[in-house]
Amino acid sequence: MSDAARKPDRILFVMLGVVGLLVVVALAVVFTRGEPASLDKASPAGVVQRYSMSVIDGDNTTADSYLTDAARSRCRGGYPGEPRPARVVLVSTTERTDSATVRVSIVQQSQGGPFGPSEYEMEDAFSLLKVNGTWKIDQPPYILTACSVVPAKQ
């Protein structure tokens, strides 16, 4: 009887310990984590990485330098009301001689919701072309569009 009475207590403390351990480990890992590892600038994924970083930072001029001329003239800009992209993760890279496709998973984060921030994840692809020996983005995903130029009327 006394054993049965003590049993849920032990389970409770094991669970509290698990939760506490999770929090401590998460704090340690997250706060010691540095910048994302840098990929080779000459590879399609490296170009996508630099482009995405500058879009998330809001540095549109730098972002533009990774686009092809056609992409820059097509650019219309995003809508302001959308949740911002917070995180871009590489899914796969397909490289051909003159073109490449980089699939990424984009996480958008928005504040709000009763219990902290909420996230949306979606998968999209970058189309890249080789222009004068360097990879340039010909078609960025809609969410990661950023333009410094005035949208050209067509």
Place this chain on the structure above:
Amino acid sequence: MTTPAATTTRAPAGGLATLRRLILYVLLFALVVIAASGVSGLLERLFRTASVLVTGDPAGLALPLAFTLIGGPLALLLWWFAWRRLDDAAERTAAGWGLYLSGMYAVSLIIATTSLLNLATSFINTQARQWQSPLANGLVWAAMWLWHRWMWKHPAKPSTHLEDVRTLLGSVFGLLLGAGAAIAALSGLLDVAIRGFPLSAVVEPWWFAPVRSLVWAAGGALVWWWHWFREGGRHFRTGLADVAMIAAGIFIAGIAALGGVGVVVFVLLRLAFDRSDPMNLLLEPLARAISAAAIGAVIWRYHRDVAATRSTETRRASLLVTSAVALAAAASGVGVVVNALLAAAVSPLAGGAARTLLLGGISSLVVGGPVWWLAWQPRQQPRTAGEIPPGRRIYLVAFFGVSAVVALITLLVTGYRVFQYLLGDVSGGSLLDRTRAPLGLLVAAGLVAGYHFALWRHDRTLLAAAAPSLRRMTGHVTLVSGYPADTIDVRSLARGIADATGGARVTAWLRADDGGTGLPPSSALAPASPAAQPDEIIQQVMAALNGVAAPHVLVIVGPGGRLDVVPLAVPPPGHQG
């Protein structure tokens, strides 16, 4: 039994009357709505005539005219027909009339309140006032509300059926409207205090929006006060009253309060450790969170005190609901912490966001955890079967079930992503990044399910230890009663024995002979009086059954104090024939 009056005044056959009422009241509802919208359309036209320069829209007038001139007289005619029939008390207690009255009462109350408040707030505006439409709507629907209230409280033929539904609908509507608007008003004020004047302050003074919300809040509070105090909503002791009070005052208010405090903690943590966003954006949710926490806490506390004055079940249910909301917050916090941990393990191409996520998880864990501890009191769990309160087992099973379903779904999502990784050309980092949310939920759901399952098992062992050992032994009792049928009912005796044995199947028989002959009694009982109560007999039978270990028992009771208990067994197969 054979009074002819009882048969002559009987209502018409049940099915037909219900069908008639259904058609009558649905028609009446539709006609009243049509007539009211027609009259309010005409009134609006009338109010607008002063400001209209040119009228070139005859079709716009045709619709309200048709609604008023066709819907109005028909509605009055049908109402007169229905109202005449309501002299009959049976008609007034019919479900159709109660539902019609409650529905129309609620609809007219909601439309009248919102229109009149719209009218009041249209004057706190810098733009041209649009008072005609809300005034017309408000007048007509307020008249509808008064009319239906008059029918409800009519001195000669009051409709008390479903009275609690009307009162509670009114008070819950008023409470939600008032609380929501009060949160908006307070957050408008706090936002200016925290972040300074908005850029639009040059167009419209900053206090216009909070004052508008304040007017709405006052209207909602008035409606709530009227129904809760004046109409006596707080005195209802029906199940609906308890459910409405706990759903609106404990559940919704608890979510608002806990969520608000969670967001406040989140913003403060971000201010301290994660300033990746501009300050203005960082502080944006703070005002709304503070006001939701404050208003939600006030409402929750008030209803907690009200619940404490009610039955034990209500008090217990309010505690369980509080504990459930807090546990959901804490568990989702654990899930988000795991999610952030996994997010930090992946090296993304760009961006981070793991820190924001972790702080969000920690804030809801920090808020939900202590409230759950206080409401659930995990250190003071029942140690005997008698201490297990009502509703606790339902709560345990519900939490175990919900978290098991969540765990199943997250397992399926994770499995899908893993197979996608195994079968396609997907990088390992993206696999982890796309499974981190379901994995976090899986951990949280697993912890919740494990804890509640252990408690449920523990309670079950307590209950099983307390129950008489007979419960699992005797499955079938054949009861033969020697008492005359008109002194002790053998069926109630059988039911009592079935309950006392914990669900044994009891077959009841009456002795067809005089009961004088037969075997001598197997147990010597105190001679019961001829008018022995069924409860006493059941107690004697249970006492006699206590030592019997057989799946099937024959019990012969009466007449007088006679009691035979014969354990039965199935004959071995070899001895047949």
